[in-house]
Amino acid sequence: AAVHQHRFVIKEAPHSKLCSSKNILTVNGQFPGPVLYANTGDTLVVNVQNDGSQNITIHWHGVKQPRYPWSDGPEFVTQCPIRPGTNFSQEISLSDEEGTLWWHAHSDWSRATVHGALVIRPANKTNYPFPTPAGEVPLILGEWWKSDVQAIVNEFVASGGDANNSDAFLINGQPGDLYPCSRNDTFKLTVEKGKTYMLRMVNAVMNNIMFFSIANHQLTIVGTDGAYVKPFKTNYIAISPGQTMDVLLEANQNLDNYYMAARAYNSLNGIAFDNTTTTAIIQYRGNYTPSALILPNLPNFNDTNASFNFTRTFKSLANKQHPVDVPLNITTNLLFTFSMNTLPCQNESCGGPNGDRFAASVNNISFVLPRIDILGAYYKNVKGVYRDEFPSFPPFNFNFTGDSLPVELQRPDQRTQVHVLEYGTNVEIVLQGTSLLGGIDHPIHLHGYSFYVVGSGLGNFDRDKDPLNYNLVDPPLQNTIAIVRNGWATIRFKADNPGVWFMHCHFDRHVNWGMEMAFIVKDGTGSQQKLLPPPPDMPKC
């Protein structure tokens, strides 16, 4: 397996969109950032030099980092930030990941502009489980704010209210023809009739699940989150922030060009949000009579079924080359609730409901980031940084999605608290959304692992009935799963990667409000079951 060296210089660089220009934080001046290529099992060594003016960390989303959380990246969870003027060399060992993943900053909202695709091709002498495409292209869904992103975050956190929407969605850094001053830069993918192309899709949007479709073309989904799935055809996709998808596009149409388009899904009818559409163009090579561009049909912005049903379609390949390994004898059964909350305001009155400030929680704990990283504290046995014994409240038989939930659930506790898992336990977690403040979808992401999604549903998880319908034969292997609004999803994994691993909603405003927690997975007894020591240049707090 190869070792790939890269240098990431974090720096401000001017970029113009939507008729104006501003400085944004970038890697090497690029937005979106550089695409990294590797083969399964390779190692990446990325020297991150912070030439910006704010603290930053870089996360390798979906890379399991076996026994080596030191390179994982979430600020104050596995490392202290890389301060301006300093650098940190991250070693990223790929194991069985194959397909598209991505990297992004993991320090406040800096990931809005600091992100890029990580393409992992099959190892030497192995192939895709489908005919090799004639071409491939990363397709990154992103966002653009006309004003400074960090200023927006600071303002909304201070106000206790909600975050402002961005001013445009983007495909590969470009808003597309439907936004002002954007037409000349619209992203174009040139194709040849009769050939098949692979779109390596990444949803790098901050706060929205996105619908995506291509006019007059069917899409064939072959992978998600760096693992293959049984190929299936669809007219549209729904992709969560954090999620990646490998999509085959057969160029089989007769006009010279077609639009691809994406827009946000938002289950909260009546709440103001950005319903604008970003576009890019599929351009056929050859002699065609110029034709008018056709927009694809996207599901309605509030079509929960369109999002939920698509999310439930995935199945693992589950064949000899790509077997499934679903834990069957569950030793740790957990239920985590994901709630929107409010907390008393520090000022006289805040911008949230009833003059409170918005908050969010996992099992009624609104997470507080510590001042030194949890991993370092765990490794060096520093007391007082976090508490363990993560609460198992509320109970299984509770009505989480009813009309009026008890008021004690409205106001969570605020703490830095982790859940400790013994090495090698087979873990099942029911991720249950609640109807507090109306409820909303939550794309939940776990670091350090891929998990099998064995079931999902609307309403309350039913402990007696729902497990009977679990898919234990070919469930998809993912690192991010959208819990549908007021619904649930069940995940399973074997806790065989020791370390500290973050789990959080991939909507960044929910992260600001506290919808996150961390696992500590203890060392096993075998020599290959222990945390590796930290590198010498680990940033200091």
Ligand code: C2O
């Ligand atoms: Cu995509 Cu915690 O990250």
Ligand code: CU
């Ligand atoms: Cu959320």
